[in-house]
Amino acid sequence: MMPSLVEPKRGEYNFTELDYQIKRAEAVEAEVILAVGRRLPRWPECHTPAWADKLSKQERQEAQLNYMRTVVERYKDSPAVTVWQVENEPFLSAFAFEHCGELDKEFLQKEIDLVHELDKTRPVLVTDSGNLGTWAGAYRAGDMFGTSVYVYFWNPDIGPFKTFLPPWFYRVKDNLMRLLFGNKPTLLIELSAEPWLLEPVEEAPLPVQFSRMNINKFNEIINYAKETRYKEQYLWGAEWWYWLKKQGRPEMWQRGKEVINPNKDAK
Numbered sequence: 001m002m003p004s005l006v007e008p009k010r011g012e013y014n015f016t017e018l019d020y021q022i023k024r025a026e027a028v029e030a031e032v033i034l035a036v037g038r039r040l041p042r043w044p045e046c047h048t049p050a051w052a053d054k055l056s057k058q059e060r061q062e063a064q065l066n067y068m069r070t071v072v073e074r075y076k077d078s079p080a081v082t083v084w085q086v087e088n089e090p091f092l093s094a095f096a097f098e099h100c101g102e103l104d105k106e107f108l109q110k111e112i113d114l115v116h117e118l119d120k121t122r123p124v125l126v127t128d129s130g131n132l133g134t135w136a137g138a139y140r141a142g143d144m145f146g147t148s149v150y151v152y153f154w155n156p157d158i159g160p161f162k163t164f165l166p167p168w169f170y171r172v173k174d175n176l177m178r179l180l181f182g183n184k185p186t187l188l189i190e191l192s193a194e195p196w197l198l199e200p201v202e203e204a205p206l207p208v209q210f211s212r213m214n215i216n217k218f219n220e221i222i223n224y225a226k227e228t229r230y231k232e233q234y235l236w237g238a239e240w241w242y243w244l245k246k247q248g249r250p251e252m253w254q255r256g257k258e259v260i261n262p263n264k265d266a267k
Helices: 016-027 050-054 057-075 105-118 136-141 168-181 206-212 215-228 238-246 251-260
Strands: 032-036 081-086 124-128 144-149 152-155 159-162 186-192 233-236
Touching: 016 032, 032 057, 050 057, 057 105, 081 105, 105 124, 105 136, 124 136, 124 186, 136 168, 144 168, 144 215, 168 186, 168 215, 186 215, 215 251, 233 251, 238 251
Parallel strands: 032 081, 081 124, 124 144, 144 186, 186 233
Antiparallel strands: 152 159
């Protein structure tokens, strides 16, 4: 959950939406990897509240640690929360740099140490890009490591394109990290099955959306991900599949059901 939504005013928190999500996860016995920090999933990655922009770097970091402390202490007793993710791809400078700036490695370690101090029962996950990241820094930093896998891309300057990396590349790179830095749990944390858009889905024409992600590409992505041989994989795009279903286009939602839980008719 973005800091700008959770702490819109300094010291004043709004946990309405996040409380609802965690309670729903508890009700259906779902497991949650809860991301905390400044750089979190969802463009433009870094979601600094407007009030924090006026602070010095030191004051901003102190405020961020206070924010993280509040979030971890609020949800550390939830049975749904199984892993804390600290930041999102923090070592990746090729993406969202204009919003996030240079990585402060010492401060990242302070964030990780704080989460360990507050909750000694759950591991800390640190992630890196599968297509662009080196992995070394993120792999060493956390108790667990997660990589993203994107097969199809779209860029406003060059249009659509597809990854040139074969699925086995991820296993080779993963094994290399283990050899260099020791064995630890690794997973595919971000398997994208949604379109790249510059506008909200409600404003993008359906033909544009389906030109960038559709059932055929979805199936190809699933097959690609299987060949990476990660035992634990997290699909991205369920909100979009659900929105499509509400528009009378349920094919992505139905396929997602089959992939995630083939033995249960999820509604």
